[in-house]
Amino acid sequence: MAVDQLQSCDPADWPVAPGWQPLVEDFFTSAPGIRLLDFLHERLGAGAAIFPPQPLRALELTPPDDARVVILGQDPYHGRGQAEGLAFSVAPGVPLPPSLRNIFKELERDLGTPPPAFPQPGGSLVKWARNGVLLLNTCLTVEEGQPASHSGRGWEVLTDAVIRHVAQQPRPLVFMLWGAHAQSKRALIDAQRHCVLTANHPSPLSALRPPVPFIGCGHFSRARQWREQQAAS
Numbered sequence: 702m703a704v705d706q707l708q709s710c711d712p713a714d715w716p717v718a719p720g721w722q723p724l725v726e727d728f729f730t731s732a733p734g735i736r737l738l739d740f741l742h743e744r745l746g747a748g749a750a751i752f753p754p755q756p757l758r759a760l761e762l763t764p765p766d767d768a769r770v771v772i773l774g775q776d777p778y779h780g781r782g783q784a785e786g787l788a789f790s791v792a793p794g795v796p797l798p799p800s801l802r803n804i805f806k807e808l809e810r811d812l813g814t815p816p817p818a819f820p821q822p823g824g825s826l827v828k829w830a831r832n833g834v835l836l837l838n839t840c841l842t843v844e845e846g847q848p849a850s851h852s853g854r855g856w857e858v859l860t861d862a863v864i865r866h867v868a869q870q871p872r873p874l875v876f877m878l879w880g881a882h883a884q885s886k887r888a889l890i891d892a893q894r895h896c897v898l899t900a901n902h903p904s905p906l907s908a909l910r911p912p913v914p915f916i917g918c919g920h921f922s923r924a925r926q927w928r929e930q931q932a933a934s
Contacts, residue, residue: 705782705792707751707842710742715757718764724866725760728859737855741842750845752777756856758786759837760863762830768867769833770875770924773883776840779848787826787836789903794820803903803915811921837863839882864889873931875924879903879915896927 709715712729728734744751755761774788778798785792789801797805801824805816817823830836839860844850867874868890876895878884880902890897900918901907908915 705752705754706845707741707745707754707756710738710745712738712757715755715761717757717760718762720765721757721760721863724862725757725859728862731858733855733858740851740854744844750781751842751851752779752781752845753784753786753842755786756841759788759830759835762787762827763833763835765867765870767833768835768870768874769872769928770877771835771837771864771867772877773864773879773886774836774838775880775882776838776849776852777843779843779846779850781845784843785825785827786841787830788838790826790830790836791824793823793825795824797824799905800903800908803905803908807903807916807918808921810916811919812925814921835867839886861886861889868895875927877920877924880907896924898923 712725717725729738741751772788777784777786778791783791783795783798789798789804791798791801797819808814809816817825822828826834826836837860840849840852840854840856841860842851842856864886868876874895876890876897878887878897878899883902884899887897887899898918898920900913900920901910901915903915
């Protein structure tokens with residue numbers, strides 16, 4: 702099997718930061734977690750190519766105590782070599798998907814931040830993850846060429862628990878909810894304590910459309926301003 706796809710259904714092979722370990726262990730010993738692992742084992746046994754190779758990488762790179770910003774995605778990219786276990790992020794050297802291209806476009810428009818150099822780091826958001834941006838997909842695996850193929854199989858139980866957990870941290874956070882799917886998780890977040898920013902999904906299909914176009918939403922400058930206010934208070 703190629704190293705760019707899932708090779709093991711044993712969660713022990715999917716490292717996470719210590720702060721996430723109890724939550725992850727509770728999930729994988731629960732009925733939904735056991736059913737999910739059985740499903741993944743069955744699909745791997747059938748020869749399915751499943752991405753990414755490390756489904757819990759967002760929880761490895763961003764401990765709960767370090768999280769400052771949460772960006773929610775839906776499921777991983779389904780093209781070979783793209784997904785690296787972080788929402789919207791692609792492996793270094795991979796051509797930028799349209800949604801990620803629009804994220805960089807808005808970042809440059811809003812803050813003047815130029816797009817990262819290609820091919821290194823290109824579209825890889827590992828640096829963001831290591832600096833407190835939790836890049837969480839709500840479904841954490843997908844099969845090659847089949848978007849949403851693992852949705853509803855149990856990952857959402859875990860990722861909802863992750864959202865709840867990080868939203869209960871003492872420090873107020875910024876949540877960037879782009880598109881209807883991410884916004885469906887608003888009920889898990891106390892908007893009185895946290896900064897919750899909503900806009901259309903950065904996909905070209907919706908990035909320029911009402912009600913809140915992604916291009917022009919100003920989320921990056923608003924997040925920076927809010928965090929500066931929190932630090933000053």
